[in-house]
Amino acid sequence: MAMETSVLARPQDYQCGYTVSRKSSNRFGSPFEVVFGSASGYGSVHRWPLSVGYADVSTYRASVETVPAVRREPLSDAELVSCLHERSGLTWEQLAKLLGVSRRSVHMWAAGSSVTSVHRAVMERLGKLLDDLDLPPDRARNRLFERGVDGTTLYDRFCAQRNGGRAEINGPLADAFRLL
Amino acid sequence: MVDLDGNTVPLHQGDVLALSCLPYGSVDDGGGFSVGLMDCPDGVVVVSQTCDALRKPTVQVAPVVRLTGAGLAEARTGKSTAYLPLWIEGEELFGDMSYVSTIDRKVLEACDRKGSGLSGHDDRRLFRDLVSRRYGRFPFPDEVVTWCAPLRDKIGPKAKKAGSQGAVLRKISAIRIEDANNWGNEREFDLTLSFLAEPGALPALGSFEPVERSLSEEALRAQGVWPLPERANAIADLLARPDRGGCTPLGVNALWQSLIDTWVDMCNEAYGKTNSGAVVRGSGEIVPEDEYSFNRMRRSEQLDLDYLSRGVE
DSSP: OOOOOSOOOOOSSSTEEEEEEEEOOOOTTEEEEESSSSHHHHHHHHHSSSTTTTOOHHHHHHHHHHHHEEEEEOOOOHHHHHHHHHHHHOOOOHHHHHSSSSSSHHHHHHTOOOOOOHHHHHHHHHHHHHHHHHHHHHHHHHHHHHHTTSOHHHHHHHHHTTTTTOOTTOOOOHHHHHHH | OTTTSSSSSOOTTTTOOOOOOEEEEEOTTTTEEEEEEEOOOOOEEOSSSSHHHSSSEEOOOOOEOOOOOHHHHHHHTOSSSSSSEEOOOTTTTTEGGGGGGEEEEHHTTTTTEEEEEOOOOHHHHHHHHHHHHHHHHOOHHHHHHHTHHHHHIIIIIGGGGHHHHHHHTTEEEEEEEETTTOOOOOOOEEEEEEEEEOOTOOOOOEEEOOHHHSOOOHHHHTOOOOSSHHHHHHHHHHHHTTTTHHHHHHHHHHHHHHHHHHHHHHHHHHHHHHHOOOOOEEEEEEEGGGOHHHHHHSSEOOOTTTTOOOOOO
């Protein structure tokens, strides 16, 4: 029989980039901990028995009242890049291109090497996009590569806009060509 | 100047011409504007790009100067953007970009050639880059210049010296810098410095493993050394060793990243003591130059440590 719980959260109740864990108990009074947001935590949500599904917000809020121990802290860089990899369903190579870096960089980040603020910001933006999509990995990947009516994909558009969509201000060649 | 067939010899960037003086605008004794002539005993050098020097009615030239002492040393090491090395008559002659003048092309074409220091593509490319550097430098805000001071004064100079940090620094071909606020906020800067490593400096990655397991005990100890300058030395010592401190390829990459983090932390720490009203923080990364995209190149600025706000020349 699938485990039932009195406390669950929907993916949209948290943001990628944060770990939310709290002690709770199932209907039988056995304590357990729910961890959302980290790579493994997110996976556990999606692996949760379908018979349970996601509780609605009111259930979530009610449980928060009865279980006040809520921890909310940023994911580490390594957790975040792994989370993005898992949630997006992309290969490491595809993820690297989406973030505008080399395969080596995402490899290093996932292994625990530090990430610059610019790249962290881009990763958080991707996390927000995946939060908005709210899809399991295989469907998220399909959605990223699905062509819209304008012929572009979400993946392409993210690449084009990942740095805030700002113009390439230091491109004298590009500027010169615009003048021709 | 004409060749044996009587044809005018075309001008090229870097040509040194026997022109004895250049016009120079200045303030006269009465406070008015006057134009005088500046002596150029060693001639002038063509600064204009070759296509322009061949076709345009006017050409920009700089006086050739002979440097000695400290001025010569500064010019040779690239600390001043004013001087263009000419590689003729030894290494003492430079084009002085502080006094560039515009001259009618026909006047220059009539001058005798004293030669060109630009003998090959590499010379021409370096000359072109130095001209660009003079005019194309990004005007970094004062707060950012202050933040960069440890890089400019303590770390950068090691590249020209013996020692492990010097050896490691010489594998870095450029430093690119970006601001998350796109240089739009004068009181807050969130900097990302990309240290571009020469191809081959960072070993290729194969297996996937946590960083901690990729580092030798020696490397882990080096990362914990305090204070920061000593930590930078300890890490650089390992990277300069043939065995790279006994780390796996991923560990060597991580050690490089630790060194960059340490250098950047030195800047963050020093800036934190300045009591400035602005907020400047930085983070850094090591990237093989053959993996740094053109897109990122266009979004970033070259951090020219040799020149960074040296004040009035």
